[in-house]
Amino acid sequence: MHHAIRVRLLGPVTVHGPDGPVPVGGRRAQRLLATLALAPGHPVSVPALIDAAWPESPPATCRDQVNNCLGGMRRRLAGVLGEDLLRRTSGGFELxxxxxxxxxxxFRRAVGRADAGADEPALVARLRGALALWTGEALEGIADGTLAADAARLNELRLAGYEELFEAQLRLGAGDPALIAEIxxxxxRHPLRERLTWQLMRALHAADRSAEALRVYDEHRRCLREELRVxxxxAVRALAGxxxxxxTDPAQARPESLGALLTRLSDLAREVAWRLEAGT
Structure with missing residues (x-):
């Protein structure tokens, strides 16, 4: 019956069985479940579970509390679902x-799939379906401590998924008003995101709204200067130019990713530090 059971991490952390949501407990239980669900089918050590359950200092009884919490969750899930999903291992627990x-x-699998030769409507449908899995921010309400990095990676992948979706839709029909509104x-919400700005400018230009596209660029440039000093x-500057x-048909070289932007900022910081040290 595993095919009827789903764990949701792309929003509030929940378990869903064939008859709907199954209660798993409070925030500590959700943290433990999320940690296990991020590595399904693989054992997670008790120390790693303790770190996830207590973002700050764990109590002296933390090991017993983890065992008790997961033991109770195991019984509840088994009672409702009729299956034992949580397994004890030699060093911890496994989902x-x-x-x-x-x-x-x-979601990771859908967004990360190679699409050589895929037709655009099929790509749009797949990305729309993947993005529909989201019901909020990743690990909503528990994205702190050791889970903060996991949540940040998932949220970043969601943005990248939207950018890939918009790219495919721009190739199908760049001037669509609904697409412009969505971008x-x-x-x-993400004014420093270079690729989104570039896509919005392209879409506005295709809809004969180039003046608006240039206003978008000017605001984006102001935000980058004020927030990041870059x-x-x-590619964004070239499109504006x-x-x-x-x-009527501007070049469409893509801007760098957010990761590349952060690398550029890191290189700039190192250069500034070197010049200060050298006295130049």
């Missing part, structure tokens, strides 16, 4: 589910 029963793993809403990515010249 006995396949990775495709956990929404975070399904604009996400770009407003200029926009060369071509729009100012009235080009």
């Amino acid at each position: 006995g589910l396949a990775a495709d029963r956990v929404d975070a793993h399904l 604009a809403a996400l770009a407003r 200029e926009p990515d060369p 071509q729009l100012r010249l009235g080009r």
